[in-house]
Amino acid sequence: MRWLRSATLWALLAPLSYAVVDDPAIEAAPYHKEFVLFRSANMASPDKLSSGIGFHSFRIPAVVRTSTGRLLAFAEGRRHNNRDYGDINLVYKRTKTADNNGDSLDDWESLREVVGSGPGTWGNPTPVVDGYTIYLFMSWNNGSYSQEGNNRLPDGTITKKIDTTWAGRRHLYLSVSTDDGNTWSKPEDLTESLTPDNWAWDAVGPGIGIKLTTGELVVPAQGRNIIGRGTPGNRTWSLQRLTGAGSEGTIAQTPDGRLYRNDRPGDGDYRRVARGTLAGGFGAFADDTGLPDPECQGSVLLYNLADDKGPARTVFMNSASKSSRRAMRVRISYDGDAAKWNFGRELSDAKLDVDEVGNEGGYSSMCKTADFKIGALVESDFYNDGNGEGSYRAIIWRKFNLSWILHGPRN
Secondary structure, three states: OHHHHHHHHHHHHOOOOOOOOOOHHHHOOOOEEEEEEEEOOOOOOOOOOOOOOOOOEEEEEEEEEOOOOOEEEEEEEEOOOOOOOOOEEEEEEEEOOOOOOOOOHHHEOOOEEEEOOOOOEEEEEEEEEEOOEEEEEEEEEOOOEEOOOOOEOOOOOEOEEOOOOOOOOOEEEEEEEOOOOOOOOOOEEOHHHHOOOOOOOOOEOOOOOEEOOOOOEEEEEOOEEEEEEEEOOEEEEEEEEOOOOOOOEEEEEOOOOOEEEEEOOOOOOEEEEEEEEOOOEEOOOEEEEEEEOOOOOOEEEEEEOOEOOEOOEEEEEEEOOOOOOOOEEEEEEOOOOOOOOOOOEEHHHHOOOOOOOEEEEEEEEEEEOOOOOEEEEEEEEOOEOOOOOEOOOEEEEEEEOHHHHHOOOOO
């Protein structure tokens, strides 16, 4: 009877174009909280650059829940400007204890650094939890290089274009924590074994890796998946090439047991999707015309498998627009292969009430918190920097339940 009532309520809320889904989560009271988690040192003085303490901008978020329940939130700390090149450090925050769920800013520790040695470009945080070990993949390149070259650095020098030489290419690094993210190992360069030969540009994630029901770890990277086999904390790494895969891929194991890869469009209006397995490989990538995208990163999360409490649910977040990064939306799929998505809810329905924050949207990352809610990091930009671009000076933490998504306005 409870499920019947749920289905009836859902039918009343859903438009005719929706399938009626029996989701008892709609009966819970909607829950949503949001606040700035990564806050630039410049936000109070937009006309002044950092004096060297703190960061001009934060971008490229990733968030995971560890085996103890603690939340780890990662980002790129960009020292001098909001650009993708130059002096960039990989930074993070932890919740103060393993038994809180990040409901307020007071629940989080102050900013820490995984790595930031030298003036190089550290970024693309892509963590994956493996029992009580956390593996953190990241990309790095020498700070005197940039993707296209010819960019001016703060000291006036001009960057060289990323190339296939060892000094000039992008590298893949791995750092490990075995104490709930309190400390991290010195990053190890795995470029030779996990990056195809003669690649100049490369990117891992950004976002999160996953652990399969069969025990393997899968970390999305440009044109491939990085596979971890073995036992928790003692993995052997290899790569799985993906024909037609793009950069900035996201991955989930959908309820049917297969792998679902959902990538940023390289030159198009829709998310690029393929499905497959580690043993059998992946099928061709194709546009998902139900998921418009402005050529940006997105995030996907298997929330749960079907059980006596409700149906299986996969959650996806991106900017649901062909032209703007400011149309962030979170959706639910009830399909075994995440083939169809509901309209979901726009994040602007719960706009952050902070004067300095505007134009939320861009890169994101999600995790399921220990209290069965969804935690999400979302980029936000601010003031015009004089060159026609806003500076990403904060990353917003949002936490909401399934009911908040299901009670959203329907278009």
